[in-house]
Amino acid sequence: MIRALRLQRLKPGIFSKISEQKEAAIAAGKSVIDLSVGSPDMAPPPHVKETLLKAATDVSNYGYTLTEGIPELKEAIKNWYKRNYNTTLHPDKEILSLMGSQDGLAHIYLALLDPGDVVLVPDPGYPIYYDGALLAGGELYPMPLREENGFLPIFTDIPGDVCQKAKIMILNYPSNPLAATATKEFFQEAVAFARKNNIIICHDFAYSELSYDGFKNTSFLEVEGAKEVGVEIHSVSKTFNMAGCRLGFIVGNEEVISAMRLVKSNIDYGIFLPIQLAGAAALNGPDDCIKQNALAYQKRRDALVNELARFEWKVAKPKASMFVWAKLPPAFPSSVEFASQLLRETGVAVVPGTAFGPCGEGYVRIGLVQSEELLTEAAKRMGAFIQSKR
Numbered sequence: 001m002i003r004a005l006r007l008q009r010l011k012p013g014i015f016s017k018i019s020e021q022k023e024a025a026i027a028a029g030k031s032v033i034d035l036s037v038g039s040p041d042m043a044p045p046p047h048v049k050e051t052l053l054k055a056a057t058d059v060s061n062y063g064y065t066l067t068e069g070i071p072e073l074k075e076a077i078k079n080w081y082k083r084n085y086n087t088t089l090h091p092d093k094e095i096l097s098l099m100g101s102q103d104g105l106a107h108i109y110l111a112l113l114d115p116g117d118v119v120l121v122p123d124p125g126y127p128i129y130y131d132g133a134l135l136a137g138g139e140l141y142p143m144p145l146r147e148e149n150g151f152l153p154i155f156t157d158i159p160g161d162v163c164q165k166a167k168i169m170i171l172n173y174p175s176n177p178l179a180a181t182a183t184k185e186f187f188q189e190a191v192a193f194a195r196k197n198n199i200i201i202c203h204d205f206a207y208s209e210l211s212y213d214g215f216k217n218t219s220f221l222e223v224e225g226a227k228e229v230g231v232e233i234h235s236v237s238k239t240f241n242m243a244g245c246r247l248g249f250i251v252g253n254e255e256v257i258s259a260m261r262l263v264k265s266n267i268d269y270g271i272f273l274p275i276q277l278a279g280a281a282a283l284n285g286p287d288d289c290i291k292q293n294a295l296a297y298q299k300r301r302d303a304l305v306n307e308l309a310r311f312e313w314k315v316a317k318p319k320a321s322m323f324v325w326a327k328l329p330p331a332f333p334s335s336v337e338f339a340s341q342l343l344r345e346t347g348v349a350v351v352p353g354t355a356f357g358p359c360g361e362g363y364v365r366i367g368l369v370q371s372e373e374l375l376t377e378a379a380k381r382m383g384a385f386i387q388s389k390r
């Protein structure tokens, strides 16, 4: 056996299976509409592209950079948090750049976990929360997120012995895959729980700027005392359509940031300088592109949900994120079976809810990652599909 034993803790990714199914559907002559991956399809703002282009032509920008992030980027992050969330951050102690939020979510465990430590993870939740913890030798305690509780964890349901062993709790609002949001009151409750049980909270805020109908997402750090117990992870991937650039940042608790810096500086160097400059330009504004981006997703959401409703499949309209978390009609007990059949028969690819944890059973995640026209067409095909099974 060549592979390390720790790899046995990982399950094969669902996305490679969906990819095989997509290829099979194409080979069978279907026109595939892919709503499975959460990769933004729209363009970054013009001033960001210009900054990147200009910086890429300067040959002095091709050397190694420090893990920290350049001062221009840290200043932009500091100002972004002040402007958007009225939160003050110390650029050297409380901010660290990341190669996308995924980098932070994978490495935070190496920085904080000891063998046997428990991680409280959302179920359903974004897969790196689980895989990162398992690779670092942690133990998982999935917190069920149920519709009747607004897809929020119930802290009083977590057994006392689990609380004692827990070192980190992952939260993610707006949530992937649930498209659920959290209030300031919920984060206050989370801070109190973390304080009482000596747990570090890591809030994944990757979808911070994607909100609809005038709703504004709450930053975990807006809550009093949050910085004492946790960190927030942020990304330019979705806000500015820069997913391939691999730029994110982790902010908040000084001790966590310093542990992360130690891990990351031993693993790698910093991010390509032109990308850091482009990220700073994005965060510095102008901000109108952020609203336009969110509005485009809102229109897509409406196109999809309204069309599905015409086929009597009523799914909730999310207030945020770039997904619709659709409860399956009663005729479909298995989300894996639904997604496979749908792709095979109609060419529409969605993700079965169980790809994100057992509590995802009975749901599918539909990504708003195609034009309004294609989403309407996909909804028509999905509607006809469920009607054919009634």
Ligand SMILES: Cc1ncc(COP(=O)(O)O)c(C=O)c1O
Residues within 6 Å of the ligand: 038, 099, 100, 101, 102, 103, 126, 172, 175, 176, 204, 206, 234, 235, 236, 237, 243, 246, 247, 248
């Ligand atoms: C909830 C959530 N967190 C983090 C990420 C990773 O984003 P990135 O590494 O591009 O910042 C994603 C990507 O889809 C996500 O959905």
